[in-house]
Amino acid sequence: MNKFLFVDLDDTLFHSLRKCDTRDELRPIAFLKDGSANSYTNGRQRAFLAMVGQGMTLIPTTARDRDGLARVDYPFTHYRIVDFGGIILAPDGQPDPVWLARMRDDMATALPGLRQVLAVIDDYARRAGMPARARLVEDLGLPFYVNVKDPERDMARLDAIEREAVAPWLAGQGGDFCLHRNGNNLAVLPKRLNKARAVEYLQARLRDEHGEIMTFGMGDSRSDARFMAACDYAIIPNGTQLSALTVGAL
CATH class of the missing domain: 3.30.1240 (Hypothetical Protein, Haloacid Dehalogenase-like Hydrolase; Chain: A; domain 2)
Incomplete structure (x- = not known):
């Protein structure tokens, strides 16, 4: 069975330097237009990426636009959801025409x-x-x-x-x-612009392409909860807004 991880990026897979623990071994992963690094991963985040990269297909589900996603140093090779769900990019990088319309x-x-x-x-x-x-x-x-x-x-x-x-x-x-x-x-x-609508649309497309699938949703923000709830399983990083509102509150 094909497994897909719909994953938010900023504050989920990496952080700005201001939010990082400088005692960690940090590596740059996202960059500004001038080429300077502005987001970093720690060792745990890199280990997580290595782990899920072996058994799942990662689909970024982000508020970043196409240019902002292109400045993330990770090989996303499948579908990509950007602009809070406003645009779905196909594996070839072209916008999905049905969703765009x-x-x-x-x-x-x-x-x-x-x-x-x-x-x-x-x-x-x-x-x-x-x-x-x-x-x-x-x-x-x-x-x-x-x-x-x-x-x-x-x-x-x-x-x-x-x-x-x-x-x-x-x-x-x-x-x-x-x-x-x-x-x-x-x-x-x-309200018509939200990640959950894009995830649900893409899930249906993936089922048409692959048959039965398993989906995971991962995010840090309250606004991510809706698209995560559309998936079979949800993953919440500790120390985030969404963690404080859910497992942290218990």
Whole structure:
């Protein structure tokens, strides 16, 4: 039976240097556009990758876009899910045309709301004297979600943006959208954009190609739980947001 691991990347398989224990033997695995390393693996993470690489096919299931995934130094050779599930790349690197057409329709519907919440966040940040600015994240010409980070990693300022700007908008005009928050990363996504939809679509495709399959889901964030629940088994790294909300809470 073919086994597939749908796996988130950042804070699941590797970490930024700030989140690493510098006593570990760290090796760079992901890089910025200028070629400098910005994410690293420790020995346990490398051992895990070696273990699952022997018996499973890894399918990255990430918020990274195509360019960000290409700067990860790992040989992903099968399907790849990027942009929070907005794009599915086939093994040859080309976007799955059926999924792309579906997302094109969904994101055209979502675009007015994305522009609206972007303006709401920027207006609040300006009035509050905050340096944070929202941006509309796009890939393959499609708008997917609004993202905002604080350049000084001031969580209190992001908390205020979430509480005073985003939450009221979601409760009012933004009923078709949801919030993703993990540390210094705040994103507003259309509900039609989610990793679980892409995983379920790809699972059906894999069954057509391989017959009966076994699937595993792995992630660090609360937002990953939904796609992990669509798999036969779930793997949660210790010390993560999702771990604290599940096994850590018990």
